[in-house]
Structures are given as structure tokens and as C-alpha cells.
Amino acid sequence: MQVLEAGEAKYLLxxxxxxxxxxxxxxxxxxxxxxxxxxxxxxxxxxADRQAPLLLFDAADPGNLGWFSRCQFYVDGKTGSVLQTxxxxxxxxxxxxxxxxxxxxxxxxxxxxxTFRMPGRQPVTEQVVxxxxxxLLQALQNTGVGVCGGPTVxxxxxxxxxxxxxx
Numbered sequence: 001m002q003v004l005e006a007g008e009a010k011y012l013l014x015x016x017x018x019x020x021x022x023x024x025x026x027x028x029x030x031x032x033x034x035x036x037x038x039x040x041x042x043x044x045x046x047x048a049d050r051q052a053p054l055l056l057f058d059a060a061d062p063g064n065l066g067w068f069s070r071c072q073f074y075v076d077g078k079t080g081s082v083l084q085t086x087x088x089x090x091x092x093x094x095x096x097x098x099x100x101x102x103x104x105x106x107x108x109x110x111x112x113x114x115t116f117r118m119p120g121r122q123p124v125t126e127q128v129v130x131x132x133x134x135x136l137l138q139a140l141q142n143t144g145v146g147v148c149g150g151p152t153v154x155x156x157x158x159x160x161x162x163x164x165x166x167x
Contacts, residue, residue, distance in 0.1 A: 001125055003114065010114030014086070014126055016041050021108070024130050028137035039111050044092065046103035047141065053101030055139070056089075057158035059146030072139050077150030084119045085132050086112055089145075091154050101156050104140065108133070 002013040018036045025032040025045060033044040047054070059074060073082055080088040092103040108129060116124055118132070139145050147155050 012112045012114055012116065012124060014108075014110045014112070014124070014129060016108055016110055016126060016129065020126075020130055021133065024134045025137065028134055029141060030137060039109070041108045041110065043106045043108075044103070045106060045137070046092070046100070048102070050102045050141070053156040054104060054141065055144040055158075056104065056147060056153075056156040057144055058155040059148050061158065071144040071146045073136050073145045075145060075147050075153055077147045077153045079150070080107075080153050082136060082145075083148075085136075086110075086116070086124065086129060087133065087136060089136075089153060091156070099154050099156065106133070106136070 001015060004011045004013055016036075018034045018041065021041065021043065022032055022034060025043060030045040030047055032046075035042040035044075056075070059071070073085075075082055075089050080090050082089055086109040088107040088109070090105040090107070091099040092105055094100055112124060118124060118128060122128060136145065144157070147153050
């Protein structure tokens with residue numbers, strides 16, 4: 001990790017290793033494709049032999065209350081940001097534009113404000129990012145990740161269809 005100071009602004013530059021990220025994805029049971037750029041690293045992740053969709057659900061739906069109570073991660077449905085992490089999540093789509101139920105795209109931000117802290121005021125390091133990524137991938141397969149509002153990220157599991165008009 002490097003610290004960059006530009007005037008009064010301070011940035012943390014994470015040195016994320018694509019090989020380590022690939023190993024994390026493989027250990028979590030995902031097939032992966034990595035696109036490593038200067039400011040972000042994008043991962044296209046899929047679980048080929050999974051029969052059920054990944055556990056990405058609508059946190060606002062009362063029918064998903066059981067999922068909501070045990071999830072560890074929440075995604076802002078408008079921006080795709082995984083709350084309180086340097087990660088973003090997006091749906092993957094097939095050629096006809098439908099979401100693929102067993103695949104997602106995760107993006108790791110490598111350039112963060114100097115004041116950025118993980119939950120519990122924990123400072124950000126590469127090892128912390130690898131651990132959070134592994135936990136997010138495990139949650140997508142085992143415990144669930146909640147999508148909070150917004151039209152951008154679509155739920156893949158639980159009650160995903162809207163019934164009747166919205167109030």
C-alpha cells in the first residue's frame with residue numbers, strides 16, 4: 001500500500017495482486033476472469049455447477065426477512081457499492097439482457113480516500129481487502145447478500161418479482 005498526498009488530499013493506493021485475488025475466487029468456488037486496470041480491478045465471477053441462483057436478494061421485501069436477518073453484506077442497489085468496503089457488485093447479463101443467476105461482476109477500488117475505514121474503524125490494507133472479498137464470495141453462496149433499493153443491481157434469489165402496484 002502506498003500513501004499519496006496531493007495538496008491537502010490524501011489517498012491510499014492499494015497494491016492488489018491479481019494472482020492472490022484469483023486464488024481467493026478459486027478458494028470460494030468461483031470461476032473468474034480478471035481485468036486489472038490502474039484504479040480498479042474487475043472480476044467476472046461465475047459458479048458453473050450451481051443449480052440455485054447466487055444469494056443476492058431484495059432486502060426491502062418482507063418475504064426475504066429470513067435472509068435479511070443473517071446477511072453480512074449489503075449492496076446499494078443504485079450504485080452497486082458493497083457498503084463499508086472498497087468493493088462494488090453488478091449483475092452479469094446474457095446476450096438477450098437477462099441477468100445470469102449464477103454470475104456477478106465485482107470491482108475492487110484501488111484508490112481510496114485517506115480517511116476510508118472498514119467497519120469497526122479498521123484501516124484498509126491489501127490483506128483486509130482479500131479477506132473481505134473472500135467473505136463476500138462465501139456470502140453470495142451460503143448466507144446471502146442484501147440489495148438495498150435502486151434499479152441498477154437486480155436480486156437473484158428470494159422473492160424477486162413485484163406483485164401488484166407499488167405504494
